[in-house]
Amino acid sequence: MIKQKMEIPNHVAIILDGNGRWAEERGLTRSEGHFHGFNNLEKLSDYIFKKGVKILSVYAFSTENFKRSKTEVSYLMSLFSEGFKRYSKRLSKQNIKIIFSGRREPLPKKVLKIIDQVTEETKKNHGSIFNICVNYGGQYEIVDAVQKIIKDVKAGILDEKNIDCHTMNHYMYQDLAPVDLMIRTSGEHRLSNFLLWQNAYAEFYFPKTYFPAFDEKEFDQAIIEYNKRNRRFGGINYENENS
Ligand code: IPE
Numbered sequence: 001m002i003k004q005k006m007e008i009p010n011h012v013a014i015i016l017d018g019n020g021r022w023a024e025e026r027g028l029t030r031s032e033g034h035f036h037g038f039n040n041l042e043k044l045s046d047y048i049f050k051k052g053v054k055i056l057s058v059y060a061f062s063t064e065n066f067k068r069s070k071t072e073v074s075y076l077m078s079l080f081s082e083g084f085k086r087y088s089k090r091l092s093k094q095n096i097k098i099i100f101s102g103r104r105e106p107l108p109k110k111v112l113k114i115i116d117q118v119t120e121e122t123k124k125n126h127g128s129i130f131n132i133c134v135n136y137g138g139q140y141e142i143v144d145a146v147q148k149i150i151k152d153v154k155a156g157i158l159d160e161k162n163i164d165c166h167t168m169n170h171y172m173y174q175d176l177a178p179v180d181l182m183i184r185t186s187g188e189h190r191l192s193n194f195l196l197w198q199n200a201y202a203e204f205y206f207p208k209t210y211f212p213a214f215d216e217k218e219f220d221q222a223i224i225e226y227n228k229r230n231r232r233f234g235g236i237n238y239e240n241e242n243s
């Protein structure tokens with residue numbers, strides 16, 4: 001049974017996948033696919049925040065994506081450095097804070113400059129949060145958290161007796177609420193190293209649509225699907241089941 005009132009997930013995460021295949025199907029280059037994907041994200045994020053989502057995390061570039069051709073990587077880096085500025089102007093008007101998650105090395109200086117600028121420009125905004133994951137890897141995030149924890153324990157800032165799940169979350173790139181709904185477009189059914197810690201109890205949704213074509217209607221469909229799920233968090237809650 002579907003709940004009467006549509007519940008909007010607090011934290012939505014999206015793996016923006018399928019730009020390359022979308023382009024290929026249309027006889028376009030992979031870069032053109034990324035261009036359309038990036039434009040789509042600008043429109044779609046607007047819609048998602050208007051729907052009432054408080055945190056939106058998107059996977060824009062993984063640590064492993066550096067394995068791709070030089071042409072593709074450098075196109076994406078240019079797209080990021082121009083596009084994030086545009087996102088910032090648009091989302092600032094809606095009081096949205098933009099944050100970035102991932103390792104800085106080996107991102108080019110021009111991207112780091114924009115990342116720092118946009119973070120600074122939007123840091124006082126207190127509406128929703130747009131968490132853009134660039135050069136992000138979930139395993140590295142955990143490794144980096146452990147390194148910081150060891151450093152703080154050695155410095156006497158943190159007592160090792162106090163290390164629990166709450167502390168771990170605090171030492172992640174961002175101290176955010178857990179993911180409620182995780183969407184991966186393009187029909188792939190894997191995490192590819194995205195938000196390993198934060199996705200612990202997320203509901204997963206895998207539409208076949210490639211990201212450049214994942215529009216507002218498709219997002220509404222994801223919300224409908226989310227509302228059909230019965231989240232139990234390890235407990236017992238059969239309220240939506242015929243048992
Ligand atoms: C996702 O689209 C965007 C990035 C990884 C930057 P892909 O480039 O992975 O597209 P496919 O999976 O090859 O179709």
Ligand code: IPE
Pocket residue numbers: 015016017018059060061062065188190192
């Ligand atoms: C994951 O997609 C990374 C992003 C969407 C940014 P990939 O296309 O890189 O993942 P795999 O290689 O199919 O697992």
Ligand code: MG
Pocket residue numbers: 017018019
């Ligand atoms: Mg892909």
